[in-house]
Amino acid sequence: MKTNSPYFPQTAKIIEIRPETSLVKSFRLSLDNEISFSPGEFIMLTIPGEGEFPLTPTSEPIKSTVIEVAVKKEGYATELLHEKRIGDVVGIRGPYGKGYPLTELSGRDLILIAQDEGIIQLHSLLMKILSDRSRFPRLTLLYEFLNDREVVYSSKFNNWHNEFIFYKTSSENNSSTKKGIDQLLSKIDLDFDKASAVIAAPESMIKKIALSLNMSGISSEQIWIPLVRNMSCGIGKCRHCITGDYYVCKDGPVFRLSDIYDTLGSIL
Amino acid sequence: MHLVFSERKLKNLFSKWSLEAQLFTPDIQGRLVMYSEFADINLKKTPVWGSLKNYILPSRRAAFEDSAKEKSPLILVGVRNCDIRGALGILDRVFAGKEFSDPLYKKMRKNTLIVSVDCFMPADTCFCIQTGGIPFVSAGSDINITPLSNDQYLLESLSLEGKRLLSNSNARGVSELELRMRNDIRDTAFKKVQGNFNIDISRGFFKKTHTETSEKKEYWEELSANCIQCGACNFTCPTCYCTILNEVSSRNKFFKVLQWDSCLFRGYFSRAGKKNLLPKLSERFRYRYICKLSLMYTEFGISGCVGCGRCIQSCPAMIDMREIIRGLCEN
Numbered sequence: 001m002k003t004n005s006p007y008f009p010q011t012a013k014i015i016e017i018r019p020e021t022s023l024v025k026s027f028r029l030s031l032d033n034e035i036s037f038s039p040g041e042f043i044m045l046t047i048p049g050e051g052e053f054p055l056t057p058t059s060e061p062i063k064s065t066v067i068e069v070a071v072k073k074e075g076y077a078t079e080l081l082h083e084k085r086i087g088d089v090v091g092i093r094g095p096y097g098k099g100y101p102l103t104e105l106s107g108r109d110l111i112l113i114a115q116d117e118g119i120i121q122l123h124s125l126l127m128k129i130l131s132d133r134s135r136f137p138r139l140t141l142l143y144e145f146l147n148d149r150e151v152v153y154s155s156k157f158n159n160w161h162n163e164f165i166f167y168k169t170s171s172e173n174n175s176s177t178k179k180g181i182d183q184l185l186s187k188i189d190l191d192f193d194k195a196s197a198v199i200a201a202p203e204s205m206i207k208k209i210a211l212s213l214n215m216s217g218i219s220s221e222q223i224w225i226p227l228v229r230n231m232s233c234g235i236g237k238c239r240h241c242i243t244g245d246y247y248v249c250k251d252g253p254v255f256r257l258s259d260i261y262d263t264l265g266s267i268l
Numbered sequence: 269m270h271l272v273f274s275e276r277k278l279k280n281l282f283s284k285w286s287l288e289a290q291l292f293t294p295d296i297q298g299r300l301v302m303y304s305e306f307a308d309i310n311l312k313k314t315p316v317w318g319s320l321k322n323y324i325l326p327s328r329r330a331a332f333e334d335s336a337k338e339k340s341p342l343i344l345v346g347v348r349n350c351d352i353r354g355a356l357g358i359l360d361r362v363f364a365g366k367e368f369s370d371p372l373y374k375k376m377r378k379n380t381l382i383v384s385v386d387c388f389m390p391a392d393t394c395f396c397i398q399t400g401g402i403p404f405v406s407a408g409s410d411i412n413i414t415p416l417s418n419d420q421y422l423l424e425s426l427s428l429e430g431k432r433l434l435s436n437s438n439a440r441g442v443s444e445l446e447l448r449m450r451n452d453i454r455d456t457a458f459k460k461v462q463g464n465f466n467i468d469i470s471r472g473f474f475k476k477t478h479t480e481t482s483e484k485k486e487y488w489e490e491l492s493a494n495c496i497q498c499g500a501c502n503f504t505c506p507t508c509y510c511t512i513l514n515e516v517s518s519r520n521k522f523f524k525v526l527q528w529d530s531c532l533f534r535g536y537f538s539r540a541g542k543k544n545l546l547p548k549l550s551e552r553f554r555y556r557y558i559c560k561l562s563l564m565y566t567e568f569g570i571s572g573c574v575g576c577g578r579c580i581q582s583c584p585a586m587i588d589m590r591e592i593i594r595g596l597c598e599n
Contacts, residue, residue: 003332003371004371005331005332005333005370005371005372006368006369006370007331007332007513007524007526008331008332008522009522046515046522046524047515048515048518048521048522048523049515049516049517049518049521049523050515050517051515052513052515052524053540072541074540074541074542075539075540075541075542077540078540091522228539229539229545230536230537230538230539230545232511232512232513232529233511233513235367235368236362236367236368237362237363237368237370237509237511238510238511238512238513238529239509239510239531239559240510240512240529240536240537242559242563245563245566250367265545266545266546267537267545267546267555268554268555268558
């Protein structure tokens with residue numbers, strides 16, 4: 001079909017499926033046309049005839065006709081994606097939005113904090129960092145999960161331990177998450193004045209985790225959040241993702257915490 | 269170019285136009301004035317139902333239709349200045365701007381010739397002046413019509429295309445007196461609209477002074493108690509352009525439709541995992557006012573409300589935007 005419509009997806013064929021947990025699967029997609037994205041930018045994934053949803057690719061951000069995504073089954077369209085098999089066709093459009101500010105982050109002490117499936121939103125950034133250690137020499141990953149048996153990317157833990165400072169904690173063993181992250185922060189040794197953090201967690205948790213970071217000396221200007229909102233168009237036309245004075249699709253989805261602090265968990 | 273037409277001559281002109289384009293003119297249907305295919309001349313009553321938005325951003329359309337066959341041109345007669353301000357100031361900037369412009373919107377916009385009409389008899393619900401508008405047109409349409417009397421209509425071309433439509437039309441030139449009459453008619457309409465509402469919302473509304481009231485939960489719960497979440501206010505509004513991109517079942521082919529959406533609908537703010545950022549009606553109701561009166565002003569530099577009053581007339585629960593604004597000022 002010949003069209004200039006910004007809503008038209010390109011065909012993406014599923015070439016590999018890997019279960020990560022009982023609810024999360026990774027899909028490797030082969031595209032008609034090569035795309036390149038920066039970590040944190042998002043694509044819209046279409047299940048033909050059924051639905052479309054935004055997500056950030058998990059593969060290394062290089063120009064390619066193959067990308068990977070990891071999807072948790074938690075709604076109509078994501079459930080349908082989970083039922084797909086190798087060889088089935090979906091659609092993608094994008095990448096859209098603004099990802100992590102790589103130039104601003106380079107050379108700094110980076111602390112990535114993920115809770116549960118939040119790790120999916122950080123994965124391509126992690127790949128970027130690992131492929132460019134001269135720009136991003138110092139990295140700490142704190143990964144907290146609520147259920148020991150449902151851990152996304154647990155097979156990568158050995159590799160992560162070898163590559164950077166990696167702490168994991170299960171909140172099953174902790175009375176509260178704040179305590180979990182607090183404990184981890186007290187363990188790590190870094191120059192907090194030169195540190196930037198990324199928090200990928202449910203919005204209800206972000207303020208608590210940010211408070212711990214603030215107490216350690218990282219200001220909210222140096223904390224970055226990948227926001228999740230309902231999106232319909234992905235390109236600033238439908239207004240569904242508006243949060244405060246921002247469109248999450250155009251101005252984000254990655255935001256400086258200080259810019260969106262007041263609207264966390266809500267939209268105004 | 270200014271020309272004066274008798275009603276008979278204007279009918280002839282419209283008939284001539286209807287040969288080369290689809291021609292929609294205001295038609296009195298019961299209590300309402302609706303656009304319909306040209307039959308008779310009814311240019312005085314405001315507002316006309318179905319705003320300009322319906323013709324350039326239809327309620328439901330295929331999302332990839334830009335490669336479809338050329339649409340025949342449309343001439344829409346009776347458009348008021350409120351709709352033109354909304355289209356120029358908001359819709360054009362969203363759908364025909366630099367970022368991700370919408371080919372079908374641009375095509376429909378280009379294909380739609382606008383024949384505007386000065387507000388001769390503004391409704392009691394009209395309040396464009398307080399939103400930064402005026403009840404007559406001096407730019408933005410192709411031709412503007414001022415009804416001077418029951419039988420005399422002053423037509424002014426405002427674009428090259430408008431000039432072409434008026435060429436060879438066998439009408440007479442305008443007199444000084446008639447131009448003065450037009451000024452008087454415009455003054456009268458202006459005063460009438462000015463009397464309908466007296467709070468200036470042209471530079472947005474939710475300022476610091478209103479924040480306290482605007483955050484009161486009980487206040488919004490009370491205001492929204494009668495709202496039945498039908499979305500009539502959104503759909504009749506000439507600047508509400510929220511759309512939802514829906515899939516149409518079509519096996520492995522991509523087929524999407526764009527449909528108007530309403531921020532009052534419960535699903536508007538919901539996302540996967542049964543999460544909803546504004547599950548309560550009172551919150552979504554408040555959001556609508558903040559969007560119209562504040563977010564849109566910040567984004568586009570004009571009030572998201574253009575004061576056409578259609579939301580007031582269309583609301584089955586008799587919710588009046590002016591009363592809500594008044595209430596916020598008083599509380």
